[in-house]
Amino acid sequence: MTRMRARLLVLHVLVLALLVVLAVRLWQVQVVRGQEFVTRATETRTRAVIVPAVRGQILDSSGRPLVRNKTALVVSVDRTRLSRMKDGGVKVLRKLSAVLGRPVSDLQQRITPCGPGVGKPCWTGSPYQPVPLDEKVDTREALQILERQEEFPGVTAEIHSVRQYPGGRAGAQMLGYLQPVTEAELEQREGLKASFSGVDLAGRDGLEYVYDDALRGKSGLRRVQVDRMGKALGVEEQITPIPGDHLVTSIDSRVQAVTEKALDRAMKSAPSADGGAAVVLDARTGRVVALASAPGYDPEIWAGGISARGYQWLLSEKSGKPLVSRAINGQFAPGSTFKISSVSAMLRAGYPLNGHYSCPGSYTVGGRAFNNFRGISLGTLTLHTALVKSCDTIFYRAAYEQYLKDGGRFPKRKPKEIFANMARAFGFGKPTGVDLPGESAGRIPDRAWKKDLWQKTSAINCERSRKGYPEEKDRARAEFLKRLALENCTEGFLLRPGDSANFSIGQGDVLVTPMQLARAYMALVSDGKVRSPRIGWAQVRPDGKVVRTIPVPVVGKLPLSEKERLYIKHALSQVAADGTAAGAFAGFPMNKVRVGGKTGTAEVWGKQDTSWFASFAPTKNPQYVVVAMVSQGGMGAQTAAPAVREIYEGIYGIKRKPAVPGGRLTTRLPRFAPDGTVIRG
């Protein structure tokens, strides 16, 4: 028995040791590392479902919606639950495809997460978030799914809100569009971003992009407790979403509609027109009243995710790139509309305001003859008449004289470049800063720009000047191109005399956007201040409280005296009545609304002319600045001016009911009831 007792003693020690090991390990797992496992338990036990916030509306100046939300029944599929099924959910998808009337393969592709080798339409969101499969199901289809949940495990039909555009195609580029937010974008956002869901949308262009922070609100979160099979057991935590604020814009949807229509008609009237834009500004506030670009597109194309083909169509040459807004991205030579800058430059250069200037049919600059339009001599003119009749030679001469003063080909150390600097003072050559993304800067071709361009292109030009253009079939043309290349190679960095002459009448290398031109005219006819136009007017909470009013910043001042500015404005006031646009405005009741403005016909090498008309009305204390541009539209008086006339007719109701009663724009924000609806009247 002694031996047995001894061996039992060993066993005793062993048992004690085992007990201690278990206790120590339990302490380690539960107390030391407990918090870690609590976190992991929450991760396995719950599933966070992002509840998207209702996005704010975009409203016009009187509260009419430009973009609103409509509720839509959206059918979504929970991938996690499907993948836990024995057949990977194929059976459920097959049933779903029968209800939705879409092929199984399409549904399968849509719920497959994007990745290497998985092309669109694939799921870009989180694998735990239900994937929206169809945003346009009708109630009957949704009920079929909701009432037979046991047959459709993992499939839900929920009410979501999707964007709707009451104005149809109107202002599509300006309004912008939404796309699912990417993981990287979500990282940069503040606030709730516990998990990347893929249902959050982000504004990708236009106002939707610029005011995304205000519009989108804050997503809510539903932390659902699930069991091992992914079946929901209950809601553990709920954070209700905070709806986004509304954006009240200064757009007047009726004026917008009139503008779109006028632009469309102008595009149709010019046989080779390939693009156009119209800008209507409120000259008294600097806000945008209407902004149109042609060709346009129906923003509904974005709903429910765009197809690869649809996106290509929006950006293809063949369709005319309807996604691109010509109003802020179309850069064209402004033609004679640019003379407001040139005449101001003349004044700054010391040419007398009340002087008389000879307007010959032709003026020789640097050994080359520069002609008036059709080579007609207009005799001796005041600056006033020079603008009304659109004489070119007066400006050629002034620009050339200033060019020579600056040292001509071989400039002084600090050339004054009065013409280029005046153009900058009018806001050309840099983005206007309007509240739209990706605006183009235009171009002011001064000496520095020339030099910069030469540095970038001289290598190619110099090579071409040696090797010529052997691929060019036309001998004479090849020879011309070779000579041009040689000239550009050896002296491309020099501002040539012809460059200065062309610049003075808005031809050659100078490029402006319709928005730039509109705000330059606005500065001239209002108070001489250059503003950064604004479309957004106020950010309003869903309950109607105004969060902030968006100011219109003043970014510069025209270097003109009040007298000079009014002189130019007065001259322009006669253009539509007696000047180059008189034909286009024949029969327009000038006694009722006097329209001032300036036509522009810009030559484009190898293409039809760009047709411009920049205008303002009424000439006394202007309310509107309207600029229309039609690329390849021919003469300004032919295409753009009639479009502008049509816009004014619409605004003032010359032929039918006025878009803006009395032509006076509202100065007060729309009023909201506490439930967020707009109070009319």
Next chain:
Amino acid sequence: MTARTAAVRRPSLLRRITAESSTVRRLDGLMLVAVAGLCVIGTLLVWSSTRTWAPGSTGLVKKHLLNETIGVVLCVIVAAVDHRAMRAYAPLVFLLSLVGLALVITPLGATINGSHSWILLGGGFAVQPSEFAKVGLLLIIAMLLAQPAEGTDRPRGFDVTLVLFAAAITLGLVMLQPDLGTALVLAVITAAGLIIAGVRKRLIGVLTLVAGAGVFAVFYFQMLEPYQVARFTAFVDPSVDPRGVGYNSTQSLIAIGSGQLLGKGLLGGGQTTGRFVPEQHTDFIFTVAGEEFGFLGSVTVVLLLGVVLLRGLKIARQCEDRFGTLVAGMIVCWFAFQTFINVGMTIGIMPITGLPLPFVSYGGTATFANLIAIGLLQAIRIRRQSFN
């Protein structure tokens, strides 16, 4: 009332129970309290882990209570029997358990939860003969080794051979099911019997070598089911297949760990409610204790089991006959092994093996066998003084 009449009358029942020499006074009360505590905790945990099977149900609690009641009855019966008389019954019990194991292999056997170790009795009841085989093997080993060789305190070589033979038959039948966990328990019981009985260290060494070679052969000739190999792989590195084999150990660790110090309260465990841990009412019942009662609760379970083990060892040491000591010692090793493997696998220090936690896990036959073993221990304790 005279003194005479009092001397004639038998003392009252209460008196007899509380008397210095009464059988009840000689019971190991502390062990019984610990076992009762474990049974109560087990019942609560079975409730918590099975109530979610159907809405509004109490799960397997009623059945578990019935099992425990039957087990207690069996325990009392066994405790009443003189363990020395049990020596005589040992061959019969052993043979019966062999018959039971053999029946499992015949068409009468049934497969539940992937292990073919059941005999269905009808009415939703089933027995698991391998649980009884533990008791049967333990008794025959104790019987064979109780008589030492002439003039020594070591068992006779012939008896040792018989022990190995009996163990081989039982193990073989269990491995045919196959039930690796029970086979390991049987091997541990056999080894414990031989060691406590006092076989030479040389023999222990040889047997260890043979066992090692056996384990090697099992792996080398791939005699294990693929899932068993996978469990070992997953034990070495649970991240190999977190959704598959590693899932069990990962999920049980999460459940236990998330209980922290005080636990989430009975029925308050989200992991348990969500049924993330598989087999939670049987092999993984300890995870419910860990999650809902926290460190304090789970350590209490371990302590109660420790009380049973240590009191069992005390009974073994105090017993004055070899048979009783051997039986008690082997029972302690059986429970110790099952406790350590079961709790160890839920906290990631042992590989996943299908063994229930004594007195806590749900399971009829196991409950019966465990309580019979307690009965045996108590029987030995009651009659620890050797009268021959």
